[in-house]
Amino acid sequence: MNIPQNMISFGVAAVVSVLIACVPLFSSSYTVSLTMTLLLFFVLAQSWDWVGGELGYVNLSHFAFYGLGAYVFSIAYSNDLHPALSLFLAPIVTALIVSVISVPLFRLRGEYFAFATLALLPLFQILASNLKWLTKGSEGIILPAEQITETAFILMVALAFVTFVASTILVRSPFGLLIRSIRDDEEVAESIGVRILPRKIILMALSAAIAAIAGGIHGWYLSFIDPTTMFGLDVALVPIAMALLGGSALLWGPLVGVIVLVFMNQWLLTNISILHSAFYGLVILLVGRFLPGGLLRSQLLGKVKPLGFLTKEHHEHIVSAGTTIGGLSLSKREPDQDRVALECKNVTKRFGGNTALKDVSIRINEGEIVGLIGANGSGKTTLFNCISRILDLSEGAIVVYGDDIAHLRRDQIAHAGIGRSYQIPRSFERMTVRENITTALMASISPPDYANAKHEAARFAQYVGLADQVDVVVASLSPQKRKLLELARALATSPKILLVDEVASGLTSNEISEFVNHIRELRDVYGLTIIWVEHIFSALSQVVDRVVVLEQGSVIADGPLAEVLENENVQRSYFGAATGGEIEC
């Protein structure tokens, strides 16, 4: 983290917070009340965006965590616990409950996750109404009539400050980077070594805790809570709409959305006699229709220079770390050619009626460069997917350095030393080249210092020829460049076994030579074992020790390239008939 930059942000935030905290001193209680609403929605919208925007899981039950916090506080407080203790309990209990229920919830993806979380709101409402011994049911909990407006206000300001600071830290931290990689492609993130589930739960619990504290403070402020007010569906989507309206996954997005909608609502209520909800809804609808990504991503706003800082995406906030000259941060070692690195034992993979891999047995020693060839659909990529456990085997076993991978999680497989690139590149689209590679670095068992990691990432990028694009967002890169990024990212996981899936197509012959040199260097200098799927024989022939040929899921040849090409079965597979002679490449 860049310390001075953070200090400035926090300093500014602190000053603003103090100013806001002084509002009760010199303005009307109406303004206080309005500001309270602003702060509440800001806290809810911002904390929602951690899971909704940064992690990419649309959590529609966020408002329920607010209600849960309000209930925990009120139950504690009305049972004579000190308010500070009650306010402390609210996030703790809520975070615990949320952690437990998010374990099963996170098995769901995308819209399924959204639907399931939506169902939690009415569920909590029913529980609150029916568990009368605990929650006093539909009657609600009435807190003693006290004048605590100022206290509640200051607490809410403090909470808003904490939420903002936490957001900034999240965005700029390696944790935030890994979270965003999960958002962009969860499977791939896992297969480069990111341990997914605990991180998701932690983020969800933190997000819920913030909402819960807000609930506790607000419940105290209102001095009355009941199931409908706390879990009702009509307000539940509002904080989410606010975050989306301003711009999700932007540092200032939720704040802008909250300010716009709260002020607009207030203005409508006091100036328009009917249809104010309809106008409110209309604004939301128009932003959704015409301003993709929210207000802060609109092209119009981008042209207003002084407000430029509001519109920055996360990667633009992170100060460019530059590129330093130096070698790769992989450890140099001699390969031990007697050690078995990877072994496939009778590997079979079926998809319903289609058998993609049939009884595949291969043994690869450390330091070998093995080419994997075969016609399209012969099972090459499927085999790679089985090795990195994107797919599970139907029969047989895959053993990496003596460990059967069947009992390893995907991220553990990455840590065991498997690194791969994908045939159709799967990069983290919304992140830069540097960030993609940094993710791989930070996902390792003992990650480097974050600032150093960003420099290291640049060196990996340089290695594959992406030095000029190191701070470009991947979404705008050509497919060829993305393949190179795949390789760089795979290398950054410090693999012992590298699976390369069709990188050479689209490269010029010079580029191919350079690439081949890299492959050789990776084995000679860094001791990697490499399996390379490729169609371009001229590339393979320059560097492979031997070649394995697949046809319709079975191994039909396994040996040095020249030998394999004379194999009649191979010839038949590629040319339709045996040529009966030598083939030169």
Add this chain to the structure above:
Amino acid sequence: MNFSKTLASLAVASASLCGAAGYAVGQDNCPEVIKLGTTVSDSGAFSPLSAGWHEMIVAYAQKINDAGGVALSDCGSNASVELVVYDDQSNPATAVTLFEKMISEEGVDFLVGPDWSSLGLAVSSVAERHDIPVVMANVAAPNVYREGQTNVFGTPYPIVPLWSKRYFEMLETVEPKPTSIFFVVQDNPITNAISGFWTKQAEESSYSVVGTETFPSDLKDFTSIILKIRQAKPDIIYISSFDTASVPLVQQMRQLRVKAMDVHHVMLSGALANQVGEDVEGLSGEIGWINSIDNEESALAAEVMAEVGLDPFLSVFAIARYTPAVVMLQAIEMAGSVDRDKVRQMLRSATFEGPGGEIRFDHLGYPSETNGAFTIQIQDGNPEVVWPPELQTKPVAWPAPSWQ
């Protein structure tokens, strides 16, 4: 970059500070215009209940002004009434903000309303904080009227302890005498309170309570409850529910051929009758106000409602929304000026004339002795007052027709 950041942050902070000023600087006790501030739930979850009320209270203020306004004896002048009304969207937090606005920015003298206990609770805190008397409307939950508050009053019609008083009086006089009651209760604070209180009363009066079933407000299929009622075979089925929530219940009771000596509904209204149709025949119920009561305020209320097109049987809680302004203006007249201390004193101690009869507030601001109900029964499709006998339009048909 950092400078513009700072600048923008300050702009944001200032934006949230704007709208300041508007202190209530001392009070002129003899103004020309008395300002009453309130909110009505024109939109949101409770708006179906409060249709037409906004227009009703504005029309009432107009009528007062047309008749010369409010006499301020201490000032030797009359003052006109201005009603400041906003939509609280059925939301407590919104109500709080709007009441704050009316107090700080618009300098209202007194507060009337809002409706509904959840809003009432929030707003009562606001009133207490600013030490401004408020007469709330449809806020029936007794625990809103908290110990230690001095500014909070309310005129719910009817109140829980008096709700079915006349009904049970009537039951003493009918033949054959009912002995068993089955309670069907909507899970809502008021209806829970009503059934809780009157279950106890019933037991003390030696009725046997053969069943109590509680249902959530959005329940649509009442089969399970009705089957249990049929098994229990009670003499009286006592439905403690809001009219709208019980529409499917009444329909399905007819469908499943439920029989009883009487089916009693605590919020029997025109809305229920319209939606249920002929099935409502023979139901008995309670109503907070009938326009045959012989007093001036009642006549005025009938006039105002007719003017805005409100049918008191259709909108049974309208009268509770109407009354706060009546009480507040009477209190001001009795006090002689808009001096808040004097008006507060009046509210605490005086007896007011409401459309439904006398109104007096106890030390918690709750009209515990006065806001009762009249017993009605639907005969030939019309609501007839059947108890008390002095206000009867028709004698009660017992056992209830069409439920045999």
Add this chain to the structure above:
Amino acid sequence: MNSSIDLVTVAQLLINGTLLGGLYALIAFGLSVVYGVANILNFAHGTMLAIAAISGAVLYEKFGLPIPVILIILVSFGFVFGWIFYLTLLQPLEKREPHQRTVGMVLVAVGALIIMGDVTAVLAGAEQRVIRVSSTYFEIRGVIISGTQIGILVGAAVCMIALHIFLTRSWTGSSIRAVAQNTIGATICGIDSARTSATTFALGAGIVAVAGLMYIISYPLNPYSGFPLTVKAFSIILLGGIGNLTGTLLAGLALGIGEAVVAFTIGPQWAAAVSILIVLGCLLLFPGLTTSRREA
């Protein structure tokens, strides 16, 4: 509470639960088709239903039109409304990258549901409405069923069958399914995916109109009753399988019966929790249900 379980009681419970379930399924059909095919998270689904229902009630009360006529009016209007809604508001979102597409859809749907609820409340009044249809009752060995309820259950089944035939036998239906499974492939075959998606959405709106009318004949509604119904519909299609009509029908029936049984044995306050718990339970115990039909 002494509640004896005799045959008549059980039969009555099951029958009424089935009828309620059929209505639930009808409500969920429109969402299943729209979501399963056009991949649109339509949060405004329940609100559209409430609006259609209330319009139907107003037509019935103010103009005394017979139910079949109202049905035709509502379906036609629903279809046209859905078509226009899709083309003006949702179609342009398809060009965006996935994240912004989702954001746009959520905002459009939330905005639309707020607008629709409010406008309807202003135009037709916020009060609850119902359509009272006089109906004959059949009593079989103590179990009572009304003609209206039978009609609705039959209507739901007919709807499902008609939908199924439409989707599998007609050209439009097949093109809808083609677009659902592979948009690019379908376009290559000459199918205009924009128009097809618009048709799908319009179809969904038409089905919602039918469901709304059936609903308000059975139970009352006000303009704000919509969103809870959306939640219930989501639960049903999740349980039954998105895009799977038979599954949706069965899920709806299961829910209706489940709620009736729970209401009787445990208490009506817990009936609504049943649907949510069943859905969550199934999702968590059978994660296979959620394998996305669109592989990455």
